Amino acid sequence: MMSVDCICGEFILVIDKSLAALPRRKTDGAIAIRSQDSEHGKARVFKLNATPKEPILVERQGGHERQYRFHCPRCTLPVAYQSTPPPVKSGPFLYIFKGALSQVQGQVPQMHSKMRISR
Ligand SMILES: [Zn+2]
Numbered sequence: 797m798m799s800v801d802c803i804c805g806e807f808i809l810v811i812d813k814s815l816a817a818l819p820r821r822k823t824d825g826a827i828a829i830r831s832q833d834s835e836h837g838k839a840r841v842f843k844l845n846a847t848p849k850e851p852i853l854v855e856r857q858g859g860h861e862r863q864y865r866f867h868c869p870r871c872t873l874p875v876a877y878q879s880t881p882p883p884v885k886s887g888p889f890l891y892i893f894k895g896a897l898s899q900v901q902g903q904v905p906q907m908h909s910k911m912r913i914s915r
Pocket residue numbers: 802803804805806868869870871872873
């Protein structure tokens with residue numbers, strides 16, 4: 797399992813596969829995490845630590861899309877969304893906003909993050 801943090805350092809996600817290896821949504825580049833088993837594949841094993849907020853409407857080519865967003869509990873940055881109301885995994889996919897989360901910590905040695913801070 798790998799853990800992923802918000803850019804503020806708050807723990808956000810633990811997942812069975814690296815985010816870099818997951819497919820991206822064409823519409824906005826968000827990382828798509830399959831949250832339900834289907835004929836196309838099995839659901840990923842993951843747990844999201846984020847606060848659900850009111851849905852918002854996003855303009856898309858040819859219409860609108862309703863996004864139920866999840867925010868970082870510490871800095872309130874939106875980190876993920878799905879197309880169905882909370883809880884997490886009520887829809888076929890959970891989408892992680894591009895650039896919202898820092899790199900996968902399980903693969904980054906401790907030294908690396910110290911070096912980043914000192915710069
Ligand atoms: Zn945060």
